[in-house]
Amino acid sequence: xxxYTMQRLIVALSVAFTVSVVAFFLLHLSGDIxxxxxxxxxxxxxxxxxxxxxxxxxxxxxxxxxxxxxxxxFDFGNSFYFRDTxxxxxxxxxxxxxxxxxxxxxxSLVVAVPLGVLAAVYxxxxxxxxxxxxxxxxxxxxxxxxxxxxxxxxxVTLRWLPVSGASTWKHFILPSIALxxxxxxxxxxxxxxxxxxxxxxxxxxxxxxxxxxxAVVIFKHALRNAIIPVVALAAVQxxxxxGGSIVIEAVFSMHGLGYLAWEAIARNxxxxxxxxxxxxxxxYVGLTFLADVANAFLDPRIRLA
Amino acid sequence: xxxxxxxxLVIDIPTAGGVLHAVxxxxxxxxxxxxxAIVGESGSGKSLTSLAIMDLLPRVAQRRATRLNFDGADxxxxxxxxxxxLRGSRMAMIFQEPMTSLNPAYTIGNQLTEALRCHDDVGAExxxxxxxxxxxRVGIAGAERxxxxxxxxxxxxxxxxxxIAMALMCKPDLIIADEPTTALDVTIQAQILRLLAELKxxxxxxxxxxxxxxxxxxxxxxxxxxxxxxxxxxxxxxRAVFKAPSHPYTRGLLNCIPVPGxxxxxxxxxxIRGQVPNLIGRLAGCAFRNRCDFAAPECAGEMxxxxxxxxxxxxxxxxAAQKAVA
Amino acid sequence: MTDAMPTMMTSAGGxxxxxxxxxRQSPFANFLRRGRRHGGLLLGASILLVIVVAALAAPxxxxxDPYAQNLAxxxxxxxxxxxxxxxxxxxxxxxxxxxxxxxxxxxxxxxxIGLLTVAISGxxxxxxxxxxxxxxxxxxxxxxxxxTTRLALPVVLVALAxxxxxGGSLQGVIIVLGLLLWDRFAVVTRSATQQIARADYVAAxxxxxxxxxxxxxxxxxxxxxxxLIVVATLEMAHAILLEAALSFLGLGVQPxxxxxxxxxxxxxxxxxFSPWMIGVPAVALVFLVLAINLVxxxxxxxxxxxxxx
Numbered sequence: 001x002x003x004y005t006m007q008r009l010i011v012a013l014s015v016a017f018t019v020s021v022v023a024f025f026l027l028h029l030s031g032d033i034x035x036x037x038x039x040x041x042x043x044x045x046x047x048x049x050x051x052x053x054x055x056x057x058x059x060x061x062x063x064x065x066x067x068x069x070x071x072x073x074f075d076f077g078n079s080f081y082f083r084d085t086x087x088x089x090x091x092x093x094x095x096x097x098x099x100x101x102x103x104x105x106x107x108s109l110v111v112a113v114p115l116g117v118l119a120a121v122y123x124x125x126x127x128x129x130x131x132x133x134x135x136x137x138x139x140x141x142x143x144x145x146x147x148x149x150x151x152x153x154x155x156v157t158l159r160w161l162p163v164s165g166a167s168t169w170k171h172f173i174l175p176s177i178a179l180x181x182x183x184x185x186x187x188x189x190x191x192x193x194x195x196x197x198x199x200x201x202x203x204x205x206x207x208x209x210x211x212x213x214x215a216v217v218i219f220k221h222a223l224r225n226a227i228i229p230v231v232a233l234a235a236v237q238x239x240x241x242x243g244g245s246i247v248i249e250a251v252f253s254m255h256g257l258g259y260l261a262w263e264a265i266a267r268n269x270x271x272x273x274x275x276x277x278x279x280x281x282x283x284y285v286g287l288t289f290l291a292d293v294a295n296a297f298l299d300p301r302i303r304l305a
Numbered sequence: 306x307x308x309x310x311x312x313x314l315v316i317d318i319p320t321a322g323g324v325l326h327a328v329x330x331x332x333x334x335x336x337x338x339x340x341x342a343i344v345g346e347s348g349s350g351k352s353l354t355s356l357a358i359m360d361l362l363p364r365v366a367q368r369r370a371t372r373l374n375f376d377g378a379d380x381x382x383x384x385x386x387x388x389x390x391l392r393g394s395r396m397a398m399i400f401q402e403p404m405t406s407l408n409p410a411y412t413i414g415n416q417l418t419e420a421l422r423c424h425d426d427v428g429a430e431x432x433x434x435x436x437x438x439x440x441x442r443v444g445i446a447g448a449e450r451x452x453x454x455x456x457x458x459x460x461x462x463x464x465x466x467x468x469i470a471m472a473l474m475c476k477p478d479l480i481i482a483d484e485p486t487t488a489l490d491v492t493i494q495a496q497i498l499r500l501l502a503e504l505k506x507x508x509x510x511x512x513x514x515x516x517x518x519x520x521x522x523x524x525x526x527x528x529x530x531x532x533x534x535x536x537x538x539x540x541x542x543x544r545a546v547f548k549a550p551s552h553p554y555t556r557g558l559l560n561c562i563p564v565p566g567x568x569x570x571x572x573x574x575x576x577i578r579g580q581v582p583n584l585i586g587r588l589a590g591c592a593f594r595n596r597c598d599f600a601a602p603e604c605a606g607e608m609x610x611x612x613x614x615x616x617x618x619x620x621x622x623x624x625a626a627q628k629a630v631a
Numbered sequence: 632m633t634d635a636m637p638t639m640m641t642s643a644g645g646x647x648x649x650x651x652x653x654x655r656q657s658p659f660a661n662f663l664r665r666g667r668r669h670g671g672l673l674l675g676a677s678i679l680l681v682i683v684v685a686a687l688a689a690p691x692x693x694x695x696d697p698y699a700q701n702l703a704x705x706x707x708x709x710x711x712x713x714x715x716x717x718x719x720x721x722x723x724x725x726x727x728x729x730x731x732x733x734x735x736x737x738x739x740x741x742x743x744i745g746l747l748t749v750a751i752s753g754x755x756x757x758x759x760x761x762x763x764x765x766x767x768x769x770x771x772x773x774x775x776x777x778x779t780t781r782l783a784l785p786v787v788l789v790a791l792a793x794x795x796x797x798g799g800s801l802q803g804v805i806i807v808l809g810l811l812l813w814d815r816f817a818v819v820t821r822s823a824t825q826q827i828a829r830a831d832y833v834a835a836x837x838x839x840x841x842x843x844x845x846x847x848x849x850x851x852x853x854x855x856x857x858x859l860i861v862v863a864t865l866e867m868a869h870a871i872l873l874e875a876a877l878s879f880l881g882l883g884v885q886p887x888x889x890x891x892x893x894x895x896x897x898x899x900x901x902x903x904f905s906p907w908m909i910g911v912p913a914v915a916l917v918f919l920v921l922a923i924n925l926v927x928x929x930x931x932x933x934x935x936x937x938x939x940x
Contacts (some may be wrong), residue, residue, distance in 0.1 A: 011779070026793060036796075040830075136671070136928065142872050142923035144879050145816045145913040148899065152906045169718025183798040185619045202405040208361055209400075210420045210471065211393030245707045247876050261788055261882060273792050288783075300455040301409055 002304050004296055012289040019281040020071065024064045026277075027270055029083045036268040037080060067274070074273035081267045089260060094279075096256035100248070101241045103172055104180035109234060112184045113227075116191025120226075122220060123196060131192070135185035143244065147178035147251040164253035175252045179245055181238040190233050201225075208230035228298050235291030239284030307334035308511050309358065312372035317354050317533075318365055323585045327353050327366070328535045333528075334480065340505060340512045342522040342543070346556070347533035348581055350402075351515045354532070355481045358386050358513075359398055376478065394424040397472035401484040403464035405631045407456035413467055414452030420474040439470040443500060462493040466500070473504065480505070481493060481513045486521070498525060518556055523547055534592035535584055536608075541617030551611075551619040553597045553627070591621065599623045638938060665933045672929025678922035686738035693732035694718070697889050701727035709907055721911050724897060725786075728865040730908075733889035734915055740890045744805055744874045745867035751786055751809025756816020761847055761855075763817070764824025774817065781814050790873060795882045804883045808870050819862045830854075857934040864927030868920045875916055891916045 027033070034051040035042075044052075051057045054068070070077065076086035119131035153165040154174060165171050198204065199222050209220045246258030253259070257276055264272035296302040316328035326348040335341045343351045350400040356362045358373070360380065360630045373380040375396065380388065400406045408416060418432035427435075433452065438595070440448035443466040456464060465485060472480055482501060486494035502525045516522060522529055522543065530540040531552065539552040548558045579596035582588070590605035591597070597604070603622055610618040621627070667673070685692060704727040713938050715722065749853040763774035790807050797803035827833060828851065836846050874891030877883030884890040886897075891912040898908030 010774075015776070015779050015783055018776075019783050022780065022784060023789075024766065026789065027796065090725060113764055136924060139870070139920060139924055140917050141915060142875055142913075142920070143911070144876060145895065145916065148895070148902060148909050152902055152909070156903055156906070189850075202402050203408040204360060206400060206468070206471075207407045207408065207419075208396040209359060209392055210423065211389045211391070212419065212423050213389065216423070221408050221411075225408070225461060239785075244787050246787050246791070250880055258788075262791070265792050265882060268795075273788075277785065277792065281783045284783045284785070288779075299410070301457045303632070304455060304458065 001296060004302065005293055008289055009215055012285050016282050016285045019285065020068055020278055022066070023274055023277040024067060025060070025279065027188045027274055028060060028063070033268070033270055034268075067174045071275070071278060079264070079269050079272050079273040081264065081269040082272070086271050089272060090257065090275060090279065093255060093257045093260045096254055097242060097245050097249070097258060097264045100172060100179060100245055100256060101238055102255065103176040104239045104241050104245075105234060106182065107176050107180035108183040108187055108237070109230075111180075112187035113191045113230065115184075116188040116193075117195050117223060117226075118198060118216065119268070120195030120296055124146055128192075131188065135188050136183060139185045141181070143178050143182050144247045144251050147159075147175065147248055150178055151251070171252070171254070175254060176247045178251070179248045182233075182244060183241065187230060187233060187237065191226065191230050195222055198222045198226045209239055228295055231294050231298065232288075232291040235287040235294075236284075239280075239287050242283060243280050306377065307374075308337045308339075309335040309378055309513075310372055310374040311354075311358065311370065313370055314354060314357060314373065315369040316350065316357055316362065317367045317369075318363075319367070320585060325585050326535055326588060327584060328590070329588070331530075331532070331535075331537050333530050333537065335511045335513060335528075337478065337511055338505075338509045339527045340502075340514060340525055341528045341530065342514045342516060342526035343532060344516060344519060344522055346517055346581070349532040350535040351532050352483050355398070355483050355513060355515055359396060360385075361398075366499075379421075390424065393420055393477075393516065394475040395477055396422075396479040396481065397429070397475070399465070399468050399472050399480065399482040399485045402488050403461050403468055404488065406468055406489060407464055409430075409456055411455075412452065413454055413456065413459070417452070417467070417471050417474060420471050424475050436470070437438060439473055440467070440530055442473075442504070443470045444469075444496075445470075448571050452606040461489055463495070465497055469500065469504070473508070476508065477510060479511045480502050483515045484517070485514075486518075487516075491538065501525070502520060531558070534581055534588075536592060536620065538593065538620045539618065541614075545614060545617040549613065549617070551592070551613055551617070551624060551627075552621050553599055557596075569613075599627050662809060662933055669933055670930050671925045672933060675922045675929055678918055679926055682743065682919055682922065685735055686742050689732075689735040689739060693729070693735045694706055694720070695729035697730045697732040697736040698887055699728060703727065705907060706901070708905065709911065712907070722905075722907065723812025724894070724908065725901070726780075728889075730911060733894060734891070734912060737891045737894060737912065738915070738919070740801065740884060740888060741871045741874065741916070743801070744808070745871045745923070747805045748808040748812060748870035748874075749863050749867045751806070752813040752866060753816050753859070754812070755810070756813030756857040757820050757852075757859060758860075759813070760817040760820025761851060762822050764821040765828050765843075765846055765847060765851065767825070767828075771821070774821065777815055778814050781811075784811075786811055787873070787876060790877060791880060791882050799877075799882050799885050801884050801888065804874055804877060808873055812866055812870055812873075814857070815862050815866060819858050820855060823858045824851055827851050827854050857930070861927050861931040861934075864923050864930065868923040868927070871916070871923070872920055 034047050034054070034056050037054070038047045038050045055063060058066075067077075074087055076085070076090075079086055079089055082089055106284045113136070115131050119128040122128050151163055151174065161174055162168075162171050172227055199218075204217060207217050212221070242257070245256060246262055248254070249256045249258040251263055257280070261273060261276040263269070264276070312332045314328060314331040317328075318325040318327050326339055331350070331354055333341060333343075334562050343354065344415075345351045347542045353366065354364065357366075357368045358375075360368075368390070370381060375391065378387075378391070380391075383391075388594070398595060414433065414436060417436040421435055422429075432506070436452060439450045440451055445451055446468055451459070451463075451467075456467075459467065465488075484496050485501065489497060491568060498521060501512070501514075504510070514521070514525060526543040528541065529543050529546045531546070531554065532538065533554045539546060539550070539555045546555065547559075550559050554577070561576060567605065579594055582592055582595065591608055592599075592606040594600040601623055606622070608620055610620050610623065611622070611624045612618055613624065661909050692864055701723070704719070707714070707716060707726055707727075709715050709722040709730070710717065710720050712722075719729050721733065721734060724733070752797070759774050763771040790804075790811055793807045793811075794803050797807060832849055833846060836850050838896040841850070874883055874890065875895070878890040879890030879896045881896060884893055886893060894912040895916075897907050897913070898905070901908050
């Protein structure tokens with residue numbers, strides 16, 4: 001278990017490092033940052049001055065190492081636009097995004113796992129077919145369309161919930177549904193297929209031959225084994241949700257990390273964009289690492305290996 | 306009254322290509338304390354027959370019978386909840402694949418005690434004591450330590466012993482062992498069989514032993530039913546069947562195994578030519594006739610059992626012709 | 632489950648009184664025969680056909696120029712609304728442009744994005760996957776690492792940032808998405824190649840001394856085509872959704888192009904009084920993505936029933 005954890009940790013760290021390289025070079029190679037900062041009407045001299053002022057005239061590798069060294073010490077420099085340090089900007093925004101992501105994940109699991117189990121237990125029946133149709137249709141609805149639709153129905157027409165913002169728990173309901181929706185089809189299909197596979201396993205027959213009650217067969221013997229891959233998927237989906245929350249935050253005007261990134265991209269505020277990309281990617285890497293460890297813990301064949 | 310009475314058991318499986326007649330009109334009885342061996346090659350319907358008794362058939366399979374009684378209870382009409390109470394407590398089953406028949410997520414102890422606690426209102430401590438007692442009885446050393454282990458930490462032979470212990474937790478009247486030794490090493494096969502035979506005698510259980518190994522049958526069975534293509538072709542006391550095998554298929558099977566003292570050294574072992582027929586669609590007549598040396602036009606007609614000696618039934622209409630040739 | 636049974640049983644064949652030979656058909660005939668019975672595939676293909684024809688024939692069908700502004704005819708509601716007119720079946724937007732015409736031309740953008748993105752990402756992913764699957768070992772380990780890294784990047788965010796830098800345009804969006812969405816191609820191609828690389832005909836090709844590139848492209852590629860088609864459809868839907876999201880956020884396709892995502896973004900400010908301005912392009916988007924997904928799922932079911940999910 002320890003060796004396994006260490007091995008996963010090394011992979012996670014090196015992926016995080018590679019991502020930092022990509023995040024840095026992606027932005028630096030896509031265009032001339034100095035021109036972007038200076039604006040379209042600036043003179044070449046102004047551009048040169050900005051280039052020097054932000055250290056953009058140094059070799060890229062030097063710039064990268066400088067950036068990485070500071071990033072490791074939680075110093076992402078100053079925002080070009082917001083007149084604040086990137087770290088304090090992120091610190092003030094990340095809470096909204098994490099809350100939104102966590103609620104969304106919870107919502108999607110609460111809907112998708114039971115639905116997948118139900119579909120597997122009633123495999124081939126109308127329940128199964130309804131669940132599958134639901135997942136196919138669900139996959140086709142873009143999150144921002146769903147978000148707008150929810151606003152129109154519940155905020156504008158019924159006036160039950162606020163349209164935008166993130167100040168009370170009520171503000172989180174609609175965005176969480178819209179964001180959580182995205183993960184439901186994938187989680188549902190994986191739970192269903194996992195349950196189908198497990199339900200046809202020999203040890204399920206053994207349990208039934210013992211005379212164990214059907215509910216115990218499904219929840220103790222089958223779900224326990226089928227849920228293992230779902231845990232990994234949930235971690236991945238949480239990462240996707242944090243990344244994808246940019247769209248939902250824009251729809252609902254929630255000032256989270258995604259909204260910050262959106263504003264920063266639109267204003268060529270590169271330090272902020274780089275930092276947000278790196279942080280989201282690092283969170284994703286951390287999540288998949290935790291999922292690997294959780295998997296190993298849930299599966300005695302890995303835990304005791 | 307027989308402990309288990311099976312009359313005309315039929316198992317149909319609808320497929321896209323037509324109905325698969327997996328088991329057709331199988332009948333046998335098992336008395337208390339008796340061992341019935343069901344013999345046949347894979348696909349002959351012997352495993353499905355045992356699953357049908359336990360009501361563990363896959364959902365697609367359809368079960369019919371004129372009688373299916375267990376200790377006076379009609380298993381055809383019994384409510385699912387009552388059936389579940391019989392399973393594991395009064396009739397238990399041991400499966401073919403010890404490697405995959407235990408749940409990888411739970412300890413041996415958890416799975417053993419569950420077998421007892423889902424039927425009898427016993428405390429955790431009592432269940433644990435019973436599990437240790439049985440693990441020791443099936444020859445597992447360090448039983449207390451084993452209770453905390455997971456299936457993947459045990460060898461195949463040990464796992465099958467655990468499966469046997471699990472089947473015995475509630476002191477069943479009938480134990481069905483579906484090829485309990487097939488997946489194991491040859492040396493371990495003999496140990497497991499001996500253990501099963503001992504336990505059966507000790508606990509006065511009835512046993513249905515499903516196997517394709519006639520050597521095993523000769524050692525442990527009181528009665529034999531030979532199955533071919535979903536039907537019983539010969540049944541009777543083990544003594545009678547081995548002494549005077551009367552169905553061409555049974556004889557073919559017996560010719561396939563060397564018998565010390567009877568098979569001459571270096572003599573070629575027999576083989577049955579041809580293949581098992583496709584069981585999809587309606588089958589009329591004797592399913593073995595395309596591989597049989599004695600086949601005649603009447604073999605395509607209605608089949609019935611002949612009784613050469615009392616208690617020995619053969620599903621063949623050409624017994625007289627066979628005798629003439631022999 | 633039930634589909635697999637007859638093939639299992641026919642292996643016993645050969646004896647005349649019991650066996651009828653299984654009917655043999657070409658794979659394509661098989662595909663058509665089974666595809667005809669697959670409701671989802673039929674529905675998806677029909678919707679998709681309608682959208683593709685509408686997109687191709689947009690200049691012929693469209694009642695108005697999708698870019699022609701007419702400020703006197705702003706915000707006319709669609710025909711089902713009491714104030715709707717037959718002249719603008721789906722109404723007009725804030726600049727008086729005919730919504731139906733824009734919708735038709737928007738279909739072209741979505742389809743173009745889907746096709747070209749998949750062409751780029753499919754080429755990258757398939758090449759990487761085939762190499763990793765065929766060569767194994769270090770090549771495989773390296774590729775798995777690259778895929779892990781790629782998955783760690785938040786797609787929407789990176790796409791937004793890159794598209795903004797490339798300078799939000801149709802070509803820019805296509806290139807950015809094409810360079811980002813190859814991961815599933817690589818994963819699927821890799822595992823499919825691993826299975827096929829062990830097949831006898833590959834060993835035979837190696838034995839008679841075929842060049843590696845020949846084995847990769849004429850022995851392996853044709854055999855993983857089914858799986859690739861499935862991934863391609865699903866990724867096409869993915870690309871279309873992402874483009875809509877990017878354009879919705881104002882950093883993808885730029886006005887005045889009638890991208891559906893852009894139409895939804897422009898409609899957002901009117902959603903309180905004219906929700907149809909969002910609803911019309913949103914429904915079109917949902918139908919297109921649904922149709923493509925149905926076709927993808929259908930092709931998978933029909934070509935490989937055992938992989939059904």
